[in-house]
Amino acid sequence: MLGKLAAGGAEGLLLIQDSVSCEGRTLLKSFAAASAQRGECVQVLSFDIPEEEFKAGFSAAAASQLLYHDAFRDPLGWTGQGCGLALEEFGTSELVARLTATTAGPSTVVLDSISWLLLRLPFPRVCQVLAQLPKRAKVAGLKISRIVALLHGDLHQTGQLEALHTLARVVVKVEPAPEPVPGGDGAARVAVTLHRKTGGKVMQKKEYFTVLPDFILKCLGELPEGGVSREENDQEVPVTVDPAANLTFNLRLSEAERQAKESVPLPYQFSEEKKSSLLQTPANLGKIYYEPDAADDVDEEDPDDDLDV
Amino acid sequence: MFAQLTELLADFVERPEQGKLTLLVSTKTDASFLVHHFLSFYLKAGCKVCFLALLQSFSHYSIVAQKLGLSLTTAKERGQLVFLEGLKVSHDIFFGKQQSLESRPFQFISGDGSNLKALYEFVQTALSPAVGGDSWKCPVLIVDDLSVLLSLGARPTDVLDFIHYCRVTVNSLLKGNMVVMEHSSDDSEDEENELLVRALRHQSNRILWAEGLATGFCKDVHGQLTIIHRSSWEKKAEKDLLQVYQYKIQDKNVTFFARGMSAAVL
Numbered sequence: 001m002l003g004k005l006a007a008g009g010a011e012g013l014l015l016i017q018d019s020v021s022c023e024g025r026t027l028l029k030s031f032a033a034a035s036a037q038r039g040e041c042v043q044v045l046s047f048d049i050p051e052e053e054f055k056a057g058f059s060a061a062a063a064s065q066l067l068y069h070d071a072f073r074d075p076l077g078w079t080g081q082g083c084g085l086a087l088e089e090f091g092t093s094e095l096v097a098r099l100t101a102t103t104a105g106p107s108t109v110v111l112d113s114i115s116w117l118l119l120r121l122p123f124p125r126v127c128q129v130l131a132q133l134p135k136r137a138k139v140a141g142l143k144i145s146r147i148v149a150l151l152h153g154d155l156h157q158t159g160q161l162e163a164l165h166t167l168a169r170v171v172v173k174v175e176p177a178p179e180p181v182p183g184g185d186g187a188a189r190v191a192v193t194l195h196r197k198t199g200g201k202v203m204q205k206k207e208y209f210t211v212l213p214d215f216i217l218k219c220l221g222e223l224p225e226g227g228v229s230r231e232e233n234d235q236e237v238p239v240t241v242d243p244a245a246n247l248t249f250n251l252r253l254s255e256a257e258r259q260a261k262e263s264v265p266l267p268y269q270f271s272e273e274k275k276s277s278l279l280q281t282p283a284n285l286g287k288i289y290y291e292p293d294a295a296d297d298v299d300e301e302d303p304d305d306d307l308d309v
Numbered sequence: 310m311f312a313q314l315t316e317l318l319a320d321f322v323e324r325p326e327q328g329k330l331t332l333l334v335s336t337k338t339d340a341s342f343l344v345h346h347f348l349s350f351y352l353k354a355g356c357k358v359c360f361l362a363l364l365q366s367f368s369h370y371s372i373v374a375q376k377l378g379l380s381l382t383t384a385k386e387r388g389q390l391v392f393l394e395g396l397k398v399s400h401d402i403f404f405g406k407q408q409s410l411e412s413r414p415f416q417f418i419s420g421d422g423s424n425l426k427a428l429y430e431f432v433q434t435a436l437s438p439a440v441g442g443d444s445w446k447c448p449v450l451i452v453d454d455l456s457v458l459l460s461l462g463a464r465p466t467d468v469l470d471f472i473h474y475c476r477v478t479v480n481s482l483l484k485g486n487m488v489v490m491e492h493s494s495d496d497s498e499d500e501e502n503e504l505l506v507r508a509l510r511h512q513s514n515r516i517l518w519a520e521g522l523a524t525g526f527c528k529d530v531h532g533q534l535t536i537i538h539r540s541s542w543e544k545k546a547e548k549d550l551l552q553v554y555q556y557k558i559q560d561k562n563v564t565f566f567a568r569g570m571s572a573a574v575l
Contacts, residue, residue, distance in 0.1 A: 019551075020510045023540060032425070050481040076470060078426050079433075118346050119508070120464050184405055 005170060005218045006034040010146055011198070012169035013130055017153040019162070022189055024174040025049075026211045028112060028150045033058060033215035035108035036065035042108050043099055045085060047071045047116035048150075048275045055114065059214045067102050087120060092132045096140050105144045109133070111151035114164075123160055127167055134246065170195050178207060188220055253273075280297050310349040310377060311342075311563045314322055316513075317552065322354045325364040327447050328480045332513035333490045334506060338532045340490070340519035344364075345370070347488045349377045352384050356485070357445035359435040361428075363395030364566035373432050389436035389445060399461060415421035415433050417460050425463060425471035425484060436485065454490035455509075456502050460568055465501045469508055473499045476512065489513075514539050518558075531558050534565065 005014070018024030021065070032042050036058075042065050047052050048070050055063055064255060068082035077086055085098070099107065111117075113127050114140045153173070163302045165171050173192040197202045210219035244251050253261065265271060292298060299305045310322075320326060333343045341364075348370070351358050351428040370392075371381040384390035414431040418421050436448035454477060458468050471531045472489070479485040510516060516537040522530060538550040554565040566572070 020507060023511075026540075050477070052481075072481070075473070078429060079477075115508075115511075119469060152508075152511050153506060156513070193475055 001193055001196065001202065002172065002209055003217060005172075005193070005195065006031050006217045008034070008145075009037055010170045010195070012146060013167060014146055014148045014170040014172070015018060015151050015164060015168040016148065016172045017151045019152070019154045020176050023111065024150055024172075026215065027174060027189075027191070027209070027217070028056075028110065029057070029150060030211050030215040030217040031148045032108065033108050034217065035061045035146075036062040039065075040108050041065060041067060041103045042110060043067045043069065043102065043106050043307035044110045044112065045069045045071055046112045047075060048113045051091045057213070057215060061215070063215075064165075069098065073123065089116075090117060090121065090126075092129050092136050092185070095129065095133060096136045096142070099144070100139060100142045104142060106145050109144055111147065115150070115152040115155050118156060118160065121200065123163070127163065129244060137185055165194070166180045169200045185251045187196060190223065225306070310379075311536065312344050313565050314343075314346055314563065317554065317565060320333060320350070322350065323341055325351065325356065325486065326356045326445065327484045327486065329514040330476060330480060330487045330489070331513060331515045331517065333488065334493050334516060334518045335490070336435070336492070336494050336518070336520045337414055338519055340517075340532075341365075342558055343519065344488070344490055345373050345377065346563075347449075348451055349374055349379045351449040351451070351486070351488075352379055352381075352389060355446045356387075356449045357389060357391075357436060357443070357447075358384075358449045358451060359391045359393075361393045361395065361432070361433055361452045362452050365393060366396055367394050372499035379393065388443070389521075392450050397472065402472050415461075417463055417467070424467045425458070429471050429474045429478075436483060438483075448479060449486045449488070450479050451488045453489060454492065455505065456492050459499075459501055461554065465505045465508075468505055469571065472509065472512070483575070522555075525564055529557060530555050530571045532556055533568070 016024045016031075017029050018139045025091045031043065036042050044054060044066055046068065051068050053069055054068070055066065058066065071086070073079075073084050074081050075085070088094070088100070099109070114126065116132075121237075128145065131148070133147065139142045149165065151161075171194045173194065175190040177188045177190050187232075188210045190206060191209050192206045193204065208219050208223065210220060212218050236308065266273070297305075315322070331347070333340060333347075335343075347476060348358065348360060352374075360370075367381070381390060385392055393414060395415070398412045399418055401412050402415055402418050407553070414428040416427045417425055432450055436450065438448075455468060455472075458471075459465065463471075472487075475487060476527045477486050489509065491502075491506050491509060493503065514537070516535075518535040518537065520535070522532060522535045533553065535557050536552040536554075538547050553568060555567050555568050555571065556563050557571065564572075
């Protein structure tokens, strides 16, 4: 499914969500390279990394299709160089003006990364721009077929992430592979893809992928079902094992033992015999005769006087 | 400079790597030995160093550097080292000393809503090559440590903006290096600090993560160091490379060994 999406199957907003443990920039670049290969114009708005770092690794043909809007060098106007894209310019009309000025053909807009913006701009503003940009660009005569945005998932609250997910047509979550994959030479990662199709159908898939030189995406097949719910399986295992199987002592009662156990009267249970035996005064009562010693000094008021307390 | 650590990082004094951001993180331990290592490493490599010392005084760093066979005073006099003593400057601002030129980088403390632009400008002037051209190798910015800025009242986005601009100038334009120290802990409730650490981890090329031992304090093993080389296209590595060592800090050196291979155990 990921291969189809990269090959042009995705329209609208496409989010690539990564985390510290697994970066998603190479996947972002492979989407950009695939678009460039189809002859589309790729407009890159880059906040996170410098131009040369972003362009590193692209083939010459693909690099020539990249239109770079540098928002890395001076986004806040601190150095006063005034080149590239500034943070205040991240509004729908400003962006449309900027994007239409460079090309008129069908474009893919690449945002690297949207997290940078979300940390600095109000959340609704970013969402508005993402939603309105394709429509407004269409009015201005530019067809934006998709917006591919990189999102660092661990920098934002879950509420914001969910709001962005509902806004997006495709959400690809990148995760490290749980185990080495055959054919993946140890570099495979897992992509959990959620695709809302135009017909309203929603598809979700979990598959292995790797990125080859020149940012060619290679899918290594889907994760087996068992692989998806491995954690749940692990939890089920102890349930089927009988914990009382190999004990060195006996936990069970035979029928005779059970009867013997049940016939024992418990201390708090009062039977007639027990009651009578307790209430009956025995015939020959034991008596204590006490003759005070001559040396005894009995204090009537404090009989415990001789105790060392 | 600890020779063993240099070896583990495959960094060479003769030609240090360029354009890299190294993040030092400490969890439940004191990892200042890493800062001392990088300070002496880059000074010995002949780089121009701007050191934002927010945690300790100059004399502290100077004494440690002396133990490692390096004089910070001389380096300062030669113009190789630009030292910003955060403790002194912030004290001056808090306790009503005259606003001097020296305290300008810390303007944001005075609560006039300004950001860390002044601090960035300080770094920029410190590391920009002199007009006549000086003989120092690539510029290096060292910050010890970043969470102090948060404690002084800067917002996390302000700090991230500062780091962003430092990356633009030091890493990208001047092809120099940055070394940033931070604290982190999984169960910490300081959300701003954790956000800062996570955002920095996304940006850094190399992470050195020092942790105290999970089993508690030990006389012969002082902690565990995880070196994470972030995946990069140039190195054809799609996965982060991880190396884990344990270390023991001695008087003038730090020894590293594989986990569970302390000399006291063997």
